[in-house]
Amino acid sequence: MNISRVINLICVVVGGIVAIYAQAGEKQNTYLLMGGIILLMFGIYRTSRNIPSKYEKQEEESFVKSEPIEDDKER
Numbered sequence: 437m438n439i440s441r442v443i444n445l446i447c448v449v450v451g452g453i454v455a456i457y458a459q460a461g462e463k464q465n466t467y468l469l470m471g472g473i474i475l476l477m478f479g480i481y482r483t484s485r486n487i488p489s490k491y492e493k494q495e496e497e498s499f500v501k502s503e504p505i506e507d508d509k510e511r
Contacts, residue, residue, distance in 0.1 A: 440486075443482070444479050445479070447475050447478055447482065448479035448480060450472075451473065451474070451475030451478070451479055452472070452476050453472070454469075454471060455469055455472030458471075458472055
């Protein structure tokens with residue numbers, strides 16, 4: 437496992453734990469909750485940046501086939 441994936445995983449886990457901890461108390465700390473959510477979103481963004489797109493080759497492989505247009509003069 438390379439260091440970038442470890443950093444992403446740590447950001448997601450720590451951000452989730454901090455957000456849950458900040459939400460669980462009777463007196464909620466808004467800034468702690470925001471920090472946890474920001475850290476969580478940062479880790480998810482970094483992870484999703486490395487995932488290739490499912491639709492990357494959509495332009496090459498189209499399900500619509502085009503046929504050559506015939507001229508009316510040949511008829």
